[in-house]
Amino acid sequence: MHEVTSPQAFESLRVNGRPVRRPELTIATMDHNVPTVDGPITDDLARAQLDALRRNCEDFGIRLYATGSGREGIVHVIGPELGITQPGMTIVCGDSHTSTHGAFGALAFGIGTSEVEHVLATQTLPQALPKTMRIRFNGTLPFGLAAKDMVLAAIGKIGVSGGQGHVVEYAGPAIEALSMEGRMTVCNMSIEAGARAGMIAPDEVTFAYLEGRPGAPPGAAWEAAVAQWRELRTDHDATFDRELEVDVSSLKPQVTWGTNPGMVAPVDAVVPDPADFGDPAEREAVERALAYMDLAPGTPLVDIRIDKVFIGSCTNARIEDLRIAAKVVAGKQVAGHVRAIVVPGSAQVKLQAEAEGLDEIFQAAGFEWRRAGCSMCLGMNPDVLGPGDRCASTSNRNFEGRQGAGSRTHLLSPAMAAAAAVAGHFVDARELV
Amino acid sequence: MRELRSVTGKAAVLDRADVDTDQIIPKQFLKRIERSGYGEFLFFDWVKDPAFFLNDPENREAPILIAGRNFGCGSSREHAAWALEDFGFRVVIAPSFGDIFRTNAVNTGLAPIVLAESRIAELREALAGENELTVDLEQLWITHPGGLRIEFEFDAHAQETLVNGLDDVARTLQRAGEITAYESTHAARFDTRALPI
Ligand code: SF4
Numbered sequence: 001m002h003e004v005t006s007p008q009a010f011e012s013l014r015v016n017g018r019p020v021r022r023p024e025l026t027i028a029t030m031d032h033n034v035p036t037v038d039g040p041i042t043d044d045l046a047r048a049q050l051d052a053l054r055r056n057c058e059d060f061g062i063r064l065y066a067t068g069s070g071r072e073g074i075v076h077v078i079g080p081e082l083g084i085t086q087p088g089m090t091i092v093c094g095d096s097h098t099s100t101h102g103a104f105g106a107l108a109f110g111i112g113t114s115e116v117e118h119v120l121a122t123q124t125l126p127q128a129l130p131k132t133m134r135i136r137f138n139g140t141l142p143f144g145l146a147a148k149d150m151v152l153a154a155i156g157k158i159g160v161s162g163g164q165g166h167v168v169e170y171a172g173p174a175i176e177a178l179s180m181e182g183r184m185t186v187c188n189m190s191i192e193a194g195a196r197a198g199m200i201a202p203d204e205v206t207f208a209y210l211e212g213r214p215g216a217p218p219g220a221a222w223e224a225a226v227a228q229w230r231e232l233r234t235d236h237d238a239t240f241d242r243e244l245e246v247d248v249s250s251l252k253p254q255v256t257w258g259t260n261p262g263m264v265a266p267v268d269a270v271v272p273d274p275a276d277f278g279d280p281a282e283r284e285a286v287e288r289a290l291a292y293m294d295l296a297p298g299t300p301l302v303d304i305r306i307d308k309v310f311i312g313s314c315t316n317a318r319i320e321d322l323r324i325a326a327k328v329v330a331g332k333q334v335a336g337h338v339r340a341i342v343v344p345g346s347a348q349v350k351l352q353a354e355a356e357g358l359d360e361i362f363q364a365a366g367f368e369w370r371r372a373g374c375s376m377c378l379g380m381n382p383d384v385l386g387p388g389d390r391c392a393s394t395s396n397r398n399f400e401g402r403q404g405a406g407s408r409t410h411l412l413s414p415a416m417a418a419a420a421a422v423a424g425h426f427v428d429a430r431e432l433v
Numbered sequence: 434m435r436e437l438r439s440v441t442g443k444a445a446v447l448d449r450a451d452v453d454t455d456q457i458i459p460k461q462f463l464k465r466i467e468r469s470g471y472g473e474f475l476f477f478d479w480v481k482d483p484a485f486f487l488n489d490p491e492n493r494e495a496p497i498l499i500a501g502r503n504f505g506c507g508s509s510r511e512h513a514a515w516a517l518e519d520f521g522f523r524v525v526i527a528p529s530f531g532d533i534f535r536t537n538a539v540n541t542g543l544a545p546i547v548l549a550e551s552r553i554a555e556l557r558e559a560l561a562g563e564n565e566l567t568v569d570l571e572q573l574w575i576t577h578p579g580g581l582r583i584e585f586e587f588d589a590h591a592q593e594t595l596v597n598g599l600d601d602v603a604r605t606l607q608r609a610g611e612i613t614a615y616e617s618t619h620a621a622r623f624d625t626r627a628l629p630i
Contacts, residue, residue: 005463045465048464049465084625096509111533112537196533397453
């Protein structure tokens, strides 16, 4: 749990005299509100919310990784990092991107604050049976592309409500070829297709990632656990309510142009014309989006000039993401008119990146190197875009005002964000390396 | 939670698809630790547009909201449901909802009703004559004084919660014995309190 969606749940527990049933199965961190620069918190409301989380965790006996503990970070980054996200588990959090944890073959989904209280009090949650969907990613992902391009393309295909009421299994050779970081990126964005959860069958990649992590089963228990986890695969003759195929062999890097993640196109495309959309509701939505984004139909995406770059969030701020971005910017300079920041997903990612010298590469190129947190993904802390600011962002939502009132967000992969920072406009990252 | 057996009143129409919870209540209002008082921030950025539906005085007093498909998609923030309820809405009718919002609405005492686009069109046609609807959560139908009656489906558990204003946690706690029985055969793999600092 985190500070934003938990205070009212604890308050209700107190009012009703309810204890937390299984405090040893819950973990808390500070991520949404925390500043990413050194120094005290100047926002009184944010501080009060963080203080409330600290007090609540103390009162109810819940382990909290507070700012400065060395293991804090975005809740969906630290769970896997600690090894407490494991195959076969049911994982919930008052946060829609809880779907991230499905990358390990866990059933993981976001819940509301009332449900957070329900879980704390009972360790259960009433659920209706979801529908099932499988998305198979076939082919080999072209060099230089990433999990983010795969999932953005899939959302472009099924739309932002295409997954509604479903739990999605991502399968196929292109998924199996992904690292755990990449798989987390894919599952993270499930909610952007409207799906409650996304999952990937655990395999050797999963086990190798988990082995030796603090929360992973130790010694003999490890072998027993892995044997059990190997069973967690979809039967060959299983049927799904809906099946979909995406061929990734000819995929191009993706960039969103609108105000939801389904409004996406390959980087070599142009901004679409509302007139080309048959459905009147869709046409109107595209018109609204283009007006908000201040984009004219027919504009090549590579001609769109950007003001800010954000490399961060629970979608793309793991060590692999930072390595890829650093590789793109190494020895280059951020364009003069661009302000670019890198916000590691957790304190551990930050440490690891610094051990590898990535912080120096970013800073030498003109990026700001920040402390871990959600940061500009939703701008609850001081990292906010100004009205009209256009941002290339590795996060997951390009909703109106998401990164600051009146701001304009374009979603893309870490390599593409890094390339945009250098070029000052969108560009196929492969042209830079 | 307040009981919600039946609601009669005006219906306000927000004719937009994919309205996400970031629009319903922007992030700067999520820093409060209280559960009430969010109504005044409902659709904070969109309300600045004089043509926005909530700026019509008639819509401001409506207890029923008719919205576009995929209403409440995006963030899990229950504050979105709290804001709608606090503003005065008791029912939202839409062709579809974001899954998490739908659950949050029920837990807030706000009824999320799914109706096909064609049925919503019928409703809106009737409302153009006289703006009044009755939504009956016990009978599961919507009626208009002009004679139109539209039945709808609603999850039985959610219906029970809303109609009786029940506390879902209390209901589950009555089944603590079953939970204990499950726990006795399913050992936990770790103890978060034993993890390294
Ligand atoms: S990084 Fe963004 S999407 Fe992820 S948990 Fe934080 S605010 Fe939510």
